[in-house]
Amino acid sequence: MEASRASLRIGERSAPETDASHDQKTTDILDACKWKDIARLKGLAASRGGFLTDSLRRSAWPILLGVSSALPHHDSGEWKQLDRHRDEDQVQLDVNRAFIYYPNDQSNAEIDQRKSELSDLIVQVLRRYPYLCYFQGYHDICQVFLLALGPDLSPPVVARLSILRIRDFMLPSLAPTTAQLRLLPDLLAKADPELRRHVAGVEPFYALAGTLTMYAHNIEGYRDISRMFDVFLAREPVFSIYVFAQIVLNRRDEILEVDDLDILHVILSKVPSNLDLDALVASAAALFDRFPPETLWSWRLISSSSALKTARDVEVSAKQTEEQGHEFFLQQVKDIQWAETQDRIRKTVWMYRRPAQAVGMAVAVGLLGLYLRRNPAAVNSFLNAFIR
Numbered sequence: 001m002e003a004s005r006a007s008l009r010i011g012e013r014s015a016p017e018t019d020a021s022h023d024q025k026t027t028d029i030l031d032a033c034k035w036k037d038i039a040r041l042k043g044l045a046a047s048r049g050g051f052l053t054d055s056l057r058r059s060a061w062p063i064l065l066g067v068s069s070a071l072p073h074h075d076s077g078e079w080k081q082l083d084r085h086r087d088e089d090q091v092q093l094d095v096n097r098a099f100i101y102y103p104n105d106q107s108n109a110e111i112d113q114r115k116s117e118l119s120d121l122i123v124q125v126l127r128r129y130p131y132l133c134y135f136q137g138y139h140d141i142c143q144v145f146l147l148a149l150g151p152d153l154s155p156p157v158v159a160r161l162s163i164l165r166i167r168d169f170m171l172p173s174l175a176p177t178t179a180q181l182r183l184l185p186d187l188l189a190k191a192d193p194e195l196r197r198h199v200a201g202v203e204p205f206y207a208l209a210g211t212l213t214m215y216a217h218n219i220e221g222y223r224d225i226s227r228m229f230d231v232f233l234a235r236e237p238v239f240s241i242y243v244f245a246q247i248v249l250n251r252r253d254e255i256l257e258v259d260d261l262d263i264l265h266v267i268l269s270k271v272p273s274n275l276d277l278d279a280l281v282a283s284a285a286a287l288f289d290r291f292p293p294e295t296l297w298s299w300r301l302i303s304s305s306s307a308l309k310t311a312r313d314v315e316v317s318a319k320q321t322e323e324q325g326h327e328f329f330l331q332q333v334k335d336i337q338w339a340e341t342q343d344r345i346r347k348t349v350w351m352y353r354r355p356a357q358a359v360g361m362a363v364a365v366g367l368l369g370l371y372l373r374r375n376p377a378a379v380n381s382f383l384n385a386f387i388r
Contacts, residue, residue, distance in 0.1 A: 025052060033059040038315045042234040046285060048278050050230030054148045057226065061149065064233040065160045066318035085126040087134035094139040095119045102222035103147065117151045118143055125159045129322070131329060132162055132170040137209065140216035141166070148226055163325035164317050165237050167307045169212055171329065173336045179302055180241065181207055186296040187245045191287060195252055199268065201261045206269035207244045214240060218271035231281050238293050238308045239284065246284040247271060305331040 025044065029051055032040040041060055044051065051057050085091075095118050099111050106114070122142050126132060141161075145154045168176040181204040189196040209217045214232050219225040232240060248255065248268060258264050293299045293308070302308050305328040311317035 022052065025049070026056065029056050029060060033063055036063050038064060038234075038318060042314065045230040045234035046281055050227040054226070057148045057230070058150070058153060060230070061145075061233055062153065062157050064314065064318060065157050065165070066320065067153075067156050067160060079124045079127050082127040083130065085123065085130055085134070087126065088123055090136070091122050091126070091134055091139070092119060094136060095122070098139050098143050101220040114143075114146065118146055121146055121151065121154050121158060124155050125162060129159060129163060129326075131326065133172050135169050135212065137213040137217055138162075138169075140213045144214075144216050144222075144225055144229055147222065148229070160322065160325075161233075163322050163329070164320050165233075165307055165311055166214075167325060167329055168237075168332070171332055171336065173333075175336050175339065176303065176306055176332060177208070177212065179298070179306075180211065180238075180308065181205060182298040182301065183238070183241050183293065183296050184245055184248075186298050187241065187287070187291060188248065190291045190295070191245065192249055192252065195249070195255065198256055199248075199264060202264050202268060206265050207241070209269065210244050210271055211240045215243070215271065219275075220273065224275075224277055227277055228281075234314065236308070236312050236314060238312075239288060242284045242288045243280065246280060246287055247275075249287075250280075250283070303332050303335045305329075305335060 025047070029041070029044055031037075032044060033056075041064060045060075051060050095115050098118055099114055103111075103114070118139065122134070122139060126134060142154070142158055145158050145161075149157060162170055168180060184204040184207055185196060185200075188199070215228055216225050219228060228243075251267070251272070255264065255267060258267060304310075307328070310320070310328050
């Protein structure tokens with residue numbers, strides 16, 4: 001396929017290597033792929049240059065995401081007969097803005113072809129799994145897969161990524177995404193309390209674009225972003241939070257010199273362009289080992305059905321099915337609805353509070369919450385009664 005040939009031109013060798021070390025690592029990657037050795041692939045992804053070339057990624061990435069075969073999946077086009085997804089108009093708007101920074105060696109006609117393939121890739125996944133909600137930035141992720149894997153292999157790989165690894169971003173609410181971002185201040189507080197206090201007035205939404213798009217929105221070089229994808233696919237999804245935390249920690253002196261909160265937000269949200277990616281990966285991995293997610297206070301607020309927890313072990317998530325991913329999705333929706341119900345109850349009780357009854361009311365609210373969780377149909381009746 002033409003797209004596959006184009007991807008080879010874009011990034012066949014992802015980092016300077018001697019011929020001997022390059023050849024040895026190539027052999028190691030192919031051997032790990034042959035035996036589907038995910039633990040070994042994890043180590044190779046973290047080492048200098050990641051998986052080196054797109055031809056090797058076409059073997060490694062599907063294995064890490066649990067796709068049964070790295071052979072092209074020829075699609076007969078039956079997905080085009082499926083019902084139109086509700087987000088397709090937004091997909092097209094974003095696809096029109098794709099491929100800004102790479103590939104930079106193709107004609108306008110070739111770029112238009114890439115955009116057509118990108119649109120087909122995204123729409124195919126959304127129509128096959130209509131419960132998924134598209135988010136702006138998803139196209140940034142998909143264009144990397146399209147260039148690395150080609151249009152035939154990308155759909156099943158991207159589908160499993162969406163359902164099992166970045167599912168939290170494709171729910172009908174931003175709440176799970178926000179919950180992930182809350183891990184960042186906790187991590188900074190453990191790693192550098194002074195720096196955490198300095199940025200305490202800035203909400204962690206500065207990390208949204210990076211973590212939401214696996215940094216595809218921030219890193220402008222194809223060789224660099226494909227190398228980072230090697231790591232993100234070989235590690236648990238929460239690792240992207242550790243990468244952003246490490247980026248902030250690396251800029252400690254610069255950040256401490258700024259007191260204006262608006263300027264701080266701008267500085268924090270920008271990922272530097274001159275990153276040493278191999279050093280960044282190594283430092284983020286060390287940070288992860290020092291402060292694993294279970295030690296962070298906000299980790300307990302993450303749904304047990306979140307991809308951060310269900311894909312905590314990459315070898316386990318590679319064996320999960322799309323059906324299991326759908327079940328996790330539905331449970332997360334229920335968790336979101338329950339959290340929203342609790343919030344509505346708290347606000348209603350606060351409106352009708354009586355200081356003298358504060359202690360009794362606290363007990364009543366606890367019992368009421370337990371009852372309503374077991375009897376969700378009673379929620380609206382309860383709220384309507386209070387409102388009247």
